[in-house]
Every structure is written in structure tokens, then in C-alpha cells.
Amino acid sequence: MDCIHLTNIRCYGYTGYLPEEQVLGQWFEVDVKLWLDMSTVAKTDAIEDTIDYRTVISSIQHLVKTAKFALVEKLVSVIADSMLEKCDRVTKVQVILSKPAAPIPDFGGRISVEMTKTR
DSSP states (O other): OEEEEEEEEEEEEOOOSSHHHHHHOEEEEEEEEEEEOOHHHHHHOOGGGSOOHHHHHHHHHHHHHHOOOSOHHHHHHHHHHHHHHHOTTOSEEEEEEEETTOOOTTOOSOEEEEEEEEO
């Protein structure tokens, strides 16, 4: 099966366990893989035979910006479900959501949550 990768979709959002995360917000980064059959678009070279990346990116940015969940696991699930709903051609989706600056004392790394869903 063919796959489209969209990486480093930066979004500012308000999901987080701490109250200040839902008020002040923070940056998130989203990577998404979309599995679909690309045999038709490989022949036609027509955007209507594939997925418009702009629509996917805009949809993800909107979800992150407007959602207010306590846990990023919920946000990842909502993004994955949305991709399967909006993109009829997609048979499987993988979403990796990262918090590059999680508010944890003495922690300079990043936290990522990955979820894969199949139609």
C-alpha cells in the first residue's frame, strides 16, 4: 500500500493536563502518515485522484488550535478519526503528536504520542 507522509506540522494549541496549558497554550508538532492506493493518480497526475495536502494540514491545525483536552492521547485519537472521516481514499492513518516543550521541571526532551487506526 502507498503512503503519504506529512511531517512537522506546527500548531499552537490548548491541550494539556495542567490548567495553565489550557489557558496559555503551547506548540505542538504533528506527523501524519496516510495509506491509500495511488495507482490512479500515478497515471492521471490529477489532484482530485489523491489527497490535497493543504486540506489535511489545515484540518490538523484547526483541530489542534480549537481542541481543549486534558490529554494528548485524546487529541491524537481525534486527529486520526478526522483523517479517516474526511479522506475517503485513506485506509489507514498514523498520527504522531509531539510536545517539544512539555512543562515538566528539569526535562528538556520532547514527549510524543503515536496512534495508528485502520478503516
